[in-house]
Amino acid sequence: MDGSASSSFLRRAASRAGRVLAMLSVAMLPVHGARAQDSAKGRVSTIRDTEIEALLRDYTRPILKSAGLAQQNVEVVLINQRSFNAFVADGRRIFVNTGALIESKTPNQIIGVLAHETGHIAGGHLARMREQLAGAQTMAIVAMLLAGAGVAAGAATGVSGNGLSGAAAAGMSAPQEMIRRSLLSYQRGEEQAADRSAVKYLNATHQSSKGMLETFERFQNDQLFISQRIDPYLLSHPMARERIAALEQLAKESPYYNTKDPADLQARHDLMRAKLIAFTERSDAVARQYPMSDNSLAAQYARAISAYRFGNVNGAVAQIDALIAKQPNNPYFYELKGQALLESGRAKDALAPLRKAVDMTGGAPLIRTMLGQAMVQSGSTSNPDEAIRELIQATQRDPDSAGAWRSLSIAYGRKGDLANADLAAANGSFAQGDFKSGRELAARARQRFPQGSPGWLKADDLVNFKPPAGADKGGRPNGG
Structure with missing residues (x-):
């Protein structure tokens, strides 16, 4: 090849390698990776709930401490998806599907999942996978250059497409498949490493690994009818039977293998599952899972939520009052009562139970937001x-x-403070990831504030903020 031809080939090879890398990225990601991407694009919603978030913090706190991540402010984000799934997308958030919480019958089962994801963070697996992908890009370019040289040699010698050049052309796709399989093999190794780390964290916190094995057994049952048609070398995760085989002896060697979850933790877990089911399922589905014959506190909780969701507010309030009578120190029953009253247009009646819930939770921001909304309404x-x-x-x-920002904007507006109303609205847009509207509202707020005042400076920060490419709502300035 002469210099210009070589340069042209390199450009084409690099371009094709880029496409190969994109293909590898998609193939390498497990199913949950696509869901994380969809969530960032707004096609999958997250769920915020004080009660559930407090429970998940209690689940993860000892695990994070044993992994040396207690100071990293790792948070658990709840995704509104019914499938059983959890994943990490960065070093500070664990994403969990509602389906994983609903399907986990015991705290230990979901704690095992959270311990596994913690293993990915503590092991730096995401950063190393990026290095593997960068290496794959280089490997793809080299492989195509070598295959391309074979094509050129075949053309120069006049060998037909069934000879040397044909073999070399076929060879241009073979390295791509080898690289893809190599990356998937690497990721399966990372998954196994995270499993082993999870067992270590559970042992360190005197918890059982039995829940992890029970989860893998569920996966194995799901895979039973399709396992014969799966090429295990094209999977990003080991087959469930392989994970069970690798962990069963390790888990059973632990002195904590038969340790049960504390009764109070199981009770909170049952309430959490009932809440999620009641808020995400149809009323008939809730009734089937929690029939009137079920007198457990979780069943009463689910039926009360379902009643309020589907229009029987008076009946719901009566049921919630019965719950409060049984557990007068449970702040989330007061929160539910306030929410039911607020959303049925009885804002004044909602104030008392919401004030109680705020006091009992030490000012939980989500409940405090609801109280502020009730005051505004x-x-x-x-x-x-x-x-x-x-x-x-x-x-x-x-x-x-x-x-919270939207309600604050309304409150300022009713007071006639239009500058702060616009600034709060701008922060609300930024919180949603709508940077364009946020900057427009901030520009209007900046015009209303005296130049150089604290409000003007906060608005100016928002106007001049340039989010990085692909930034989500977590990457905004402090304009509040």
Whole structure:
């Protein structure tokens, strides 16, 4: 090849390698990776709930501590997907599908999943996978250059497509498949490493690994009818039977293998599952899973939520009052009562139970936001300033709550403070990832504030903020 031809070939090879890398990236990602991407694009929603988030923090706190991640502020994000799944997409968030929580009958089962995902973070698997992908790109370019040289040699000698050049052309696709299989093999190794780390963390926290094995047994049953048609070398995760075989002896050697979850933790887990089912399923589905013959607290919780969701607010409030009578120190029963009243247009009636829930949770920002919304909607002339105080505290602790910012904007508007109303609305848009609208609202707020004032500076920060490519709502400035 002369210099120009060689340069042209390199450009084509690099371009094709880029396409191969994209293919490898998709093939390498397990099913949950696509869901994480969809979530970032807004096609899959996240769920926020104080009760569930508090429970998940209690599940992860000892695991993160044993993994040396206690200071990393790792949070668990709940994805509204019914399939059983969990994944990590960066070093500070574990994503869990609602289906994983609903299908986990015991705390230990979901704690095992969280321990596995913690193993990925602590092991730096995401960073190493990026290195593997970068290496794959180089390998793909080299492989295609070598195969291309074979094509050129065949053409120069006049060998037909069935000879040397044909073999070399076929060879251009073979390295791609080898690289893809190599990456998938690498990821399967990372999954096995995360499994072993999970067992180590569970042992360190005196918890059982039995829940992990029970989860893998569920996966094995799901794979039973399709395993004969699966090429295990084209999977990003080991087959469930392989994971069970690799972990069963290790798990059973632990002195904590038969350790049971504490009764109070199991009770909270049951309430969490009932809440998710009641909020995500149709009323008939809730009734089938929690029939009237079931007198457990979780079943009563589910039926009360379902009643409020499907229009029987008075019946729901009566059922919630019965729950409160049984557990007067449970703040989430008061929260549910306030939510049912607020969303049925009885904002004034919602104030008392929401105040109680805020006090009992130490000012949980999501509940405080609901209290501020009730104050705004109640229409009382004495409430704007109080609502503003509550909502400012909520946004300080949870600056990514778009609902809190919207309610704060309304409260400022009712007070006639249009500058702060626009600034709050701008923060709400940024919290949703709508940077264009956020900058427009911030520009309007900046015009209303005296130049150089604190409000003007906050608005100016938002106007001049340039989010990095692909940034989500977590990468915004502090304009609050």
